[in-house]
Amino acid sequence: MIKAGIVGASGFAGAELMRIITGHPEVEIAFVTANQHKGTAVSDLYPNLTGVVEKNFTIYDPSLLKSAEVVFVGLPHGASMQVVPEIAAKGVKVIDLSGDFRFSDAAVYESWYGVEHAARGMLGRAAYGLSEIYADGIKKAAFVSNPGCYATGALLALAPLIKGDMIHSNTIVIDSKSGASGAGRSPKQETLYCTIDENLSGYKVGGKHQHIPEIEMVLSDLAKEEIAVTFTPHLVPMGRGILTTAYATLSKRLTTVQVIELFSKYYEGKPFVKVLPEEKMPQTKAVAGSNYCHIGLAVDARTNRAVVLSAIDNLVKGASGQAVQNMNLMLGLPEDMGLEMIGLYP
Amino acid sequence: MIKAGIVGASGFAGAELMRIITGHPEVEIAFVTANQHKGTAVSDLYPNLTGVVEKNFTIYDPSLLKSAEVVFVGLPHGASMQVVPEIAAKGVKVIDLSGDFRFSDAAVYESWYGVEHAARGMLGRAAYGLSEIYADGIKKAAFVSNPGCYATGALLALAPLIKGDMIHSNTIVIDSKSGASGAGRSPKQETLYCTIDENLSGYKVGGKHQHIPEIEMVLSDLAKEEIAVTFTPHLVPMGRGILTTAYATLSKRLTTVQVIELFSKYYEGKPFVKVLPEEKMPQTKAVAGSNYCHIGLAVDARTNRAVVLSAIDNLVKGASGQAVQNMNLMLGLPEDMGLEMIGLYP
Amino acid sequence: MIKAGIVGASGFAGAELMRIITGHPEVEIAFVTANQHKGTAVSDLYPNLTGVVEKNFTIYDPSLLKSAEVVFVGLPHGASMQVVPEIAAKGVKVIDLSGDFRFSDAAVYESWYGVEHAARGMLGRAAYGLSEIYADGIKKAAFVSNPGCYATGALLALAPLIKGDMIHSNTIVIDSKSGASGAGRSPKQETLYCTIDENLSGYKVGGKHQHIPEIEMVLSDLAKEEIAVTFTPHLVPMGRGILTTAYATLSKRLTTVQVIELFSKYYEGKPFVKVLPEEKMPQTKAVAGSNYCHIGLAVDARTNRAVVLSAIDNLVKGASGQAVQNMNLMLGLPEDMGLEMIGLYP
């Protein structure tokens, strides 16, 4: 069995990594660290792992690294950059789930994250882990920066339109809706049950969310031109799931069926993206707990806009599932190994 | 006391009319009809009205009309047009909550609703009951067509931008999210608890929702030019509330503060619209059960788009509350009489 | 207008007091204190009060007391005992919503609350504010201790059985289920959206909840004998509401109809308790936002147990609504003044 360590394992992404890796036939957990929960049983924080992951959280220590071939870093941004260079330096494969290594330009990072970058030497060295688009680079990489959850949903919805050169690139509006698990495990007024229940709101409205530069980086890369988007995140009273509704004006007249064909071709052979037939729209619950991304499409002929909806589980395809998918690619394992979980519906 | 009748009172809009009118100091309920629930106690369907509205549903009969000065029609579209002409002919004030009389052109109605219009002679005779915008006409009207819930949220978000001539009118994208009560009381697979719970999806994507022509009618009227919009409704796992996120490209450079000022001025003296200060965004739960509409604003300077969010309770400001507001205007009562209910939060 | 002050107004009970008093025809808010939110606008914490309660939280200061005839204390237990003696000493009417003054015996308080009592001289001086049962005492009182939310639901369900001498008093089992607002506004891991959503659990199982001595105190008072109960609270994924299911073995054979008659007689003339007919069971949503308590009854003839279900809104009848009801009684106003709000359903 291949040994995997998880640094920063007490957050939701860490918990999902534990859940997924437990079922992986070729990989097992070497260690789970969480400095603030040192000594705590994993099942005290995650009762679903009772009798399943019988480990305690430990303090992160570089000496742990020799017990693992691959390490997932589930720390918050700002903290991740403190440990990733060391892990990479030991020759251990690293998959970082934070935003710390998604940009090659420190200035971009610093302006959106409001944090000084402490590991500039590592910038530009990670493969961007959007598995469906950058698989070739990921397969060769020893260091992968896993995408943001919103970015994953938005990019899978928009990439085929951009690659197909089908839209006016300055007309992109992305309206995303996320379940509350995206806000993490720390108790805050904003993520209290009584705040979110039966409530719906937008936040960081007006081009302020830190996943914007990541979306623009990839779209610009695919388009070979600079693209700016308007992106609005919303918080929805549910635990898991991101539904992204993306809008763009078509540069020519196309029918819904034609756009579906283009998407189907683009995602041919990609096991986790399902392009739905005409009149079907994705539902977040259909992918809950799974690594799938469902995509639905319609052209608004009256305004000549394409409307693309994508649904993912933010903690799986938007975080830990995609991280394991990237690990599989890096290790030369089948891309979908250990990721066969099916969405929980109802 | 003024007597009000409710025809088609067994749906959610009817139930809310009963709840609201029960607390109105100048109006009382004369009768409640619901043919399919003839003889059933109101509290059997709406247990919140136990010991509060001690009436039974009756069959609709024109002879009831002489007992009321004003009649609300809460029937579905297609059914409403069967009774409204008769009510109006008796000289009773009518407020119709269906879509049947929102358009003057039967062809528009028929193409969006898929139903032949059976009362063409009445078309164009109703005042469109968006109280904040058409109060003058409503005050003089004996027949009001109450707006659709999505239309109310979208129009209150966009009217000041259009009136202020601040946007390129062909760039409007409206992304709306509604709680499940908008889908009504009839049991359907789509509105089952297990379908909606922890789920999020879009429907009628690509310019198919019947509130679109209503939104375009009013925006075009305000702009004095034809406006077409892209509108996507979504279903959110909560009971009440519509959050509308509207996007449009500004025709000049404006700051968020400038746009807020414009909105504040536009809604000055309107008791139910609250324009929020910079950095505050509306939440549906803040208006749940109330007739308020909260509006939040931000300019995305990077793309020069205005982003407007409005929150309403779809059953109150989006239906029955606005209907009572219109009744107050029609009867010369204070606009907010009986509508002082405050949102239930948490 | 009568002036009411609220000390400790930033919690959910405080917010509901503001919502309710705003609609009260004879009372208005004099001041709202919340030391940790000094200077914050009320609507920053409670967006439903935007444009409705245009006040800022202030620091509590005894000099405020002269501006009010009645003061509600919404502080947590332990903190309430620090200010109540001072308020009472000034001759201002006090309604305390904490558990600090519910017992005459300091030892009972200290063993269940784990806090030393700092105002023993005030013990036994407050009327216990279960309005339906102790109205006579409340009318004469200048100091009322408002009941706990669970205690209210349980006592309204059990009092008629005890008073009617219909059960074996050592067979009482109370299984209560509460929405999350009962756990208050402070962010905690246990009250995070992601902890409660789609989850159901019991807590303080095995006779550990601090509302137990309060339930036993009143039942014993009514029975004129010592009664001990088994009580288990549960946390349910919803915002508001307590459903209590109480079980007791009947001391004689009775039918469901006979028990309903007994309850109906017991609650005759009580405006807020509705005893439901046979086969109807209470639903928490029917009373959400209202001061009503709905009670449903069935006898399990096979085991000769009575099963009583009561539903209240924990923040209204279980806290702030009952506090206003007690205020009305204390001030000689109609018991239901300002409390006509109807449950929000759906």
Next chain:
Amino acid sequence: MIKAGIVGASGFAGAELMRIITGHPEVEIAFVTANQHKGTAVSDLYPNLTGVVEKNFTIYDPSLLKSAEVVFVGLPHGASMQVVPEIAAKGVKVIDLSGDFRFSDAAVYESWYGVEHAARGMLGRAAYGLSEIYADGIKKAAFVSNPGCYATGALLALAPLIKGDMIHSNTIVIDSKSGASGAGRSPKQETLYCTIDENLSGYKVGGKHQHIPEIEMVLSDLAKEEIAVTFTPHLVPMGRGILTTAYATLSKRLTTVQVIELFSKYYEGKPFVKVLPEEKMPQTKAVAGSNYCHIGLAVDARTNRAVVLSAIDNLVKGASGQAVQNMNLMLGLPEDMGLEMIGLYP
């Protein structure tokens, strides 16, 4: 691969059987029938199975039986008895998920289910499929009657107390709370989103639920005396999960720790039952999507009652997971094969 057929596959239990069997390493789906959805793609009803189960529902026909070694029957009670005799007669192993074959006495069935039994010759021939208790019989059986969801939760909570002879058997009170998926897939007023959301209620109160005789049958069998219980089911605003709170008076003094030890011993070697340590209580979300049952215990020393809480996923351990567990036992496969799914938390 072993071939399994599902008769009546369009309900929630059928959908879960498809989800689980898809991941089973030794079994694959032979056919899925659903007469009313003949020809419909499975993924049209269950979008989580898009691209995963690429089958259409067919009409049930006995000729299908030769393609399967084992058949699950997911039909409603009353319908199941129409096909089970035929399946059993062909020598195909049958696991029936309905209530039709849980009793050996037709009179018991008929009085609780209100349906005449049409296959009396088959009564008493099925092993009762509560896997943890009747594994020996199930291993030898060709015909298993899978337990009801409430019965599973209640029996796993009470069996050790009965077997250990620790309680007064006439003091059992069972208060169960179920998510809405227990009510099935058919649209009904009672299971509409707007009815259940933010609502909590009891139903079939007073000894009327059809799982009562099943609970009493097993408890009586274990106790070797007739036992009657009071059982109240409740409907909770969540999709999955049953939390059962069971109460019984201890026949001797025992501590919580002693009772936990007894339970731990009783369930030793049972892979799906986890007895929690002192002070930990089960949560339904910890077992959502999994076949686990978590049990928490406390003794209320003041009243000498044991309080036992058990949590299961009603669709998995309460239905399809236990059915697969029984299939494994019948086929001589490891009991937990294909059932390693971990609860989805958060």
